[in-house]
Amino acid sequence: MNPKRQLLIDTALDLFYKNGINSIGINEVISVSGVAKRTLYAHFASKEALIVAALQQRHEIFAAWLEQKLSGSNSNQEVIQRLFSALASWFEHKENTLGDFRGCFFINTSAEFSDMNSEILQFCRFHKEQVREIISRHLIDADSALLDAICIMKEGAIVIAQLGGDGASVTAKCTEMLQALES
Amino acid sequence: MNPKRQLLIDTALDLFYKNGINSIGINEVISVSGVAKRTLYAHFASKEALIVAALQQRHEIFAAWLEQKLSGSNSNQEVIQRLFSALASWFEHKENTLGDFRGCFFINTSAEFSDMNSEILQFCRFHKEQVREIISRHLIDADSALLDAICIMKEGAIVIAQLGGDGASVTAKCTEMLQALES
DNA sequence: GGTGATGTAGACCGAATTGTCTACATGGCT
DNA sequence: AGCCATGTAGACAATTCGGTCTACATCACC
Numbered sequence: 001m002n003p004k005r006q007l008l009i010d011t012a013l014d015l016f017y018k019n020g021i022n023s024i025g026i027n028e029v030i031s032v033s034g035v036a037k038r039t040l041y042a043h044f045a046s047k048e049a050l051i052v053a054a055l056q057q058r059h060e061i062f063a064a065w066l067e068q069k070l071s072g073s074n075s076n077q078e079v080i081q082r083l084f085s086a087l088a089s090w091f092e093h094k095e096n097t098l099g100d101f102r103g104c105f106f107i108n109t110s111a112e113f114s115d116m117n118s119e120i121l122q123f124c125r126f127h128k129e130q131v132r133e134i135i136s137r138h139l140i141d142a143d144s145a146l147l148d149a150i151c152i153m154k155e156g157a158i159v160i161a162q163l164g165g166d167g168a169s170v171t172a173k174c175t176e177m178l179q180a181l182e183s
Numbered sequence: 184m185n186p187k188r189q190l191l192i193d194t195a196l197d198l199f200y201k202n203g204i205n206s207i208g209i210n211e212v213i214s215v216s217g218v219a220k221r222t223l224y225a226h227f228a229s230k231e232a233l234i235v236a237a238l239q240q241r242h243e244i245f246a247a248w249l250e251q252k253l254s255g256s257n258s259n260q261e262v263i264q265r266l267f268s269a270l271a272s273w274f275e276h277k278e279n280t281l282g283d284f285r286g287c288f289f290i291n292t293s294a295e296f297s298d299m300n301s302e303i304l305q306f307c308r309f310h311k312e313q314v315r316e317i318i319s320r321h322l323i324d325a326d327s328a329l330l331d332a333i334c335i336m337k338e339g340a341i342v343i344a345q346l347g348g349d350g351a352s353v354t355a356k357c358t359e360m361l362q363a364l365e366s
Numbered sequence: 367g368g369t370g371a372t373g374t375a376g377a378c379c380g381a382a383t384t385g386t387c388t389a390c391a392t393g394g395c396t
Numbered sequence: 397a398g399c400c401a402t403g404t405a406g407a408c409a410a411t412t413c414g415g416t417c418t419a420c421a422t423c424a425c426c
Contacts, residue, residue, distance in 0.1 A: 020295045020296065020297060022205035026414060027413080027414090035375095036373090036374050036375045036376065037374095037376070038373085038375070039373070041414095042374085046414080046415080047414065103294060106346075107290070107294065108294035108295075110286070110346055111290065111293075111294035112205065112206070112294060113203065114202045114206070125347045128343075128346050148353070149356065149360055151339070151343065152336055152339035152343060154339070156335035156338040156339030158342075159290055159338040159341075160311075160334065160338055162293060163289075163290070163308055164299075164311075165311075170331070170335060173328065173331050174335060177364065180364070181364075187403075208383060209383080209384060219403070219404050219405065220405090221403080221404075222404075224384095224385070225402075229385080230384065230385090
């Protein structure tokens with residue numbers, strides 16, 4: 001991977017996630033990264049292509065993080081407990097891999113674009129499917145109702161934590177409820 | 184209320200909700216509404232003031248809608264059932280009062296602005312508190328754990344429905360789980 | 367050393383951004 | 397009639413937007 005290209009993606013992802021995509025112009029991406037505009041357009045056909053690359057990068061980071069958090073679980077109870085304590089840690093800005101918490105990048109991005117067929121929104125949906133798949137793979141047997149419950153509460157917890165709720169208490173409640181459901 | 188002012192708010196809310204706030208410029212609001220730019224700035228000091236007015240309008244519409252959907256419930260079970268069937272109907276674009284579903288306007292707006300102290304984000308938090316309060320008021324007795332569970336799953340359902348999930352099945356699962364929790 | 371390919375820096379372009387200003391029309395109230 | 401609030405159209409300003417183009421630096425290869 002070309003180092004300038006990677007630098008552009010890293011910078012764009014950071015700025016987009018912190019501020020929202022439509023609040024960040026190409027000029028800001030290049031001035032923060034120190035890369036020339038002409039170089040950016042040599043690597044990406046348009047701003048949209050850069051956005052998609054940033055989404056892909058974020059997806060890889062998040063998927064690897066989640067995979068690592070859940071791997072080695074020995075029961076559904078443990079998957080639930082690990083998942084929500086990882087989320088709680090993220091909400092409190094203690095997960096360096098994911099950067100300072102400002103909600104889910106994919107939910108946030110969905111809010112900014114309205115064309116459901118755009119590559120951007122397609123990728124956001126793909127990310128959510130993949131996350132569901134990762135969780136599913138770590139559950140001991142594929143209990144679809146439990147998986148749905150986990151995914152719903154995960155999204156709920158993220159949104160509430162973003163809008164100023166107490167992340168630790170929300171995730172604790174999710175864990176409690178889901179473990180009650182499972183036993 | 185001045186009719187031009189009201190027209191501006193209605194137009195802005197519609198455009199903002201459908202497309203995202205940062206995707207809509209002042210020029211579009213005035214050209215769609217047919218109101219002169221000078222008039223807009225006679226009523227609103229800035230775009231931000233117009234945004235706040237649109238948020239307020241949306242909050243009033245949503246709060247009244249929710250209040251009406253929940254009023255007359257006779258049990259916690261019924262509150263849960265009514266809430267999530269109302270949400271399902273919203274997700275399927277059957278709630279004319281709320282317009283075509285494109286997620287929660289306040290969550291979406293939170294995604295576009297990063298200054299947590301801005302009036303915009305303060306209002307988004309206020310809205311969520313008020314919605315919680317409305318639900319709480321309709322529950323038979325203030326069971327804090329149940330209220331938390333309802334609020335978490337409500338946000339989760341909205342997000343999943345927005346990202347292409349099956350709204351009807353998600354709300355059905357929420358209802359099922361919460362009613363199990365309550366009994 | 368000379369040459370051609372490639373990557374980069376940054377000036378530049380037209381359009382769009384929010385917001386201001388001038389000049390004028392309309393309509394109700396005293 | 398006179399007055400004031402409210403409306404209109406739209407030119408204008410300053411900035412920023414995404415995107416292109418020219419000019420130059422660097423580097424491998426003969």
